[in-house]
Amino acid sequence: MIFMTGYGMVVGDVNKLLAPVVLGNHLCGYSEGLESYPFFYIPDINDALKDPKNLFMYGVCVKSCPVDKDS
Numbered sequence: 001m002i003f004m005t006g007y008g009m010v011v012g013d014v015n016k017l018l019a020p021v022v023l024g025n026h027l028c029g030y031s032e033g034l035e036s037y038p039f040f041y042i043p044d045i046n047d048a049l050k051d052p053k054n055l056f057m058y059g060v061c062v063k064s065c066p067v068d069k070d071s
Contacts, residue, residue, distance in 0.1 A: 039064060
């Protein structure tokens with residue numbers, strides 16, 4: 001177990017564990033075609049929270065987070 005942890009820390013990419021996953025199991029900022037879209041944005045959080053187990057179905061990967069609701 002200690003060996004696997006050490007190996008993962010040296011060879012792996014811990015940031016991939018923290019990257020948001022969107023519909024289709026794509027990683028924002030890492031998957032092919034999404035390299036320049038590192039952030040996860042949910043346009044209507046109230047609608048998304050009605051069924052929290054499907055939260056990531058409502059989000060999209062974006063280059064930057066909007067500053068206001070009209071962006």
